[in-house]
Amino acid sequence: MSTVIAPKAQIPDVAGQIIYAMRAMGVAPIPRNYELFYEAYIGSNPALTRELAALGSNATQEELDALGSPYFSHSTHVYDDAHSRIIAELDSVLRTLKQEQTSLNSYNKLLGETFNRISSKSANSSDLLRSAIDILTEATGDTMARGEKTVEDVEQRSLEMDQVRKELDEYKRIANTDSLTRLSNRRAFDNRLASIFNNAVTKSVTALVLADIDNFKKVNDSYGHPVGDKILATVASVIRANVRRDVFVARTGGEEFAMIIEGNTAEEVMSICERVRRTLEATPFKNSRTRVNYGPITMSIGVCMAAEAKDPGELYSNADIALYSAKNSGRNCSAQYQSGMQKDFSKSWLIYKT
Numbered sequence: 324m325s326t327v328i329a330p331k332a333q334i335p336d337v338a339g340q341i342i343y344a345m346r347a348m349g350v351a352p353i354p355r356n357y358e359l360f361y362e363a364y365i366g367s368n369p370a371l372t373r374e375l376a377a378l379g380s381n382a383t384q385e386e387l388d389a390l391g392s393p394y395f396s397h398s399t400h401v402y403d404d405a406h407s408r409i410i411a412e413l414d415s416v417l418r419t420l421k422q423e424q425t426s427l428n429s430y431n432k433l434l435g436e437t438f439n440r441i442s443s444k445s446a447n448s449s450d451l452l453r454s455a456i457d458i459l460t461e462a463t464g465d466t467m468a469r470g471e472k473t474v475e476d477v478e479q480r481s482l483e484m485d486q487v488r489k490e491l492d493e494y495k496r497i498a499n500t501d502s503l504t505r506l507s508n509r510r511a512f513d514n515r516l517a518s519i520f521n522n523a524v525t526k527s528v529t530a531l532v533l534a535d536i537d538n539f540k541k542v543n544d545s546y547g548h549p550v551g552d553k554i555l556a557t558v559a560s561v562i563r564a565n566v567r568r569d570v571f572v573a574r575t576g577g578e579e580f581a582m583i584i585e586g587n588t589a590e591e592v593m594s595i596c597e598r599v600r601r602t603l604e605a606t607p608f609k610n611s612r613t614r615v616n617y618g619p620i621t622m623s624i625g626v627c628m629a630a631e632a633k634d635p636g637e638l639y640s641n642a643d644i645a646l647y648s649a650k651n652s653g654r655n656c657s658a659q660y661q662s663g664m665q666k667d668f669s670k671s672w673l674i675y676k677t
Contacts, residue, residue, distance in 0.1 A: 340364065348380050350387065359391045368502075369548055503552055504559035507573035512581055515571050516635045525585055529629040530592040531642045532582040534562070534599075537621045537654040539578035546617055554608060554620060561606055565599045580622075589628050589659060596624045596657040604655065621655035631660055 341360045342352065350356050363372040374390055499511035507515070519529055536542075536558060543551040555578065562572055562580060571583040584592050600622060608618035625646025632638035641660040649658040 348378075348382060350382065351384060355391060356384075356387060359387060501559075501574040504556050504574045506559050506563065506580070507571065509573065509575045512571075512573040512575050515573075515583055516639065519583065519629050519638070520634060526629045528586050528588065530582075530584045530587065530589065530626055531629065531638050532584060532592065532596055532624060532626050533575075533639075533642045533646045534580045534582070534596075534622045534624045535646060535650070536578040537623055537650075542617060542620075546615075550610075550617060554617060557606065557608065558603060558620065558622070561603045562599055565602050566595060570595075589626070592626055592628070593657060593659055596626060600624055600655070600657055623649035623654045624657040625649055625660065626657065627660035631662075 341357065341364050344364070345352055345356060345360055359375065362368050363375045378386055378390065499507055501508040516531065520526060539551065542554060555574070559574060559580070562582070566572065566582065566584070569585070573581045575581045584595060587595070604619060604621050606620065608620050609616050623646060625642045625644070625648065627638055627641035627645055629638055632641055644664045645658045645660040648664055649656050652658065
């Protein structure tokens with residue numbers, strides 16, 4: 324969020340801004356276009372933002388696809404390839420099992436015929452039994468061999484499908500990771516936030532924390548975006564180093580971060596936030612070569628317990644109100660949401676649509 328709080332008319336809903344921008348450019352409201360505009364809008368990829376702006380107001384779908392291809396085309400390719408491979412593997416498994424079924428049906432038929440021959444009173448008993456034993460021995464051996472081959476084939480197919488699953492899991496991890504900070508990104512945050520209200524038991528000890536670097540625009544304007552990017556990466560490292568490994572940490576926008584902390588009381592969550600804030604405040608931000616000091620870098624933090632909200636949207640809004648309170652109290656502090664807190668505007672939490 325911007326470090327300067329503006330009234331509602333100046334800060335509309337992010338999703339609404341994206342849709343408005345797409346309509347203004349005459350862009351079809353399809354998922355891949357929304358993803359393109361979203362990434363450009365939040366500014367996490369400055370090169371993409373510049374290239375999209377350079378297309379102007381008459382961009383064709385072909386131009387948009389060509390622009391997005393280096394950034395997003397791998398997602399379609401990965402899923403399409405994985406889908407094709409899984410279908411092929413499943414088809415192969417089914418064919419193998421059908422062959423096994425045919426083999427077993429033939430073996431069952433052979434058993435039935437042998438039984439009928441043994442039951443016949445017209446045949447010589449010793450010759451008939453010798454013949455039956457020979458036939459069944461050979462048939463049983465063949466059937467067991469085919470069964471072993473079937474097991475090997477199915478095991479191999481299972482291994483290959485498991486490899487596809489691992490590749491998809493790795494792609495999902497990459498797709499849900501912010502490339503600059505290596506934290507979870509907004510897409511992953513939206514999913515995790517929505518899941519909080521799936522468990523009524525843990526909801527009472529779950530908190531949403533929103534954090535915003537103070538006066539970050541001034542840093543970018545003074546020292547440039549490359550320096551700003553390094554600061555963002557360092558801030559991410561400070562946050563990650565000062566919370567438990569099971570705490571969900573995400574970069575949700577330009578200089579915005581979020582944490583979802585489970586298993587702690589409100590007092591404990593505030594203590595965690597203060598530890599992060601104080602550590603960041605004490606962290607030096609200097610250029611080792613030029614000795615230029617970019618700091619101090621501080622952040623404001625807003626906290627809301629999930630029990631204080633009825634759904635993810637209200638939880639996000641309440642935490643954002645607390646963050647606004649921290650900003651309005653002079654920045655570089657933490658604030659917990661309290662009933663009665665108000666804000667001049669509200670933001671939608673679910674802005675990443677797929």
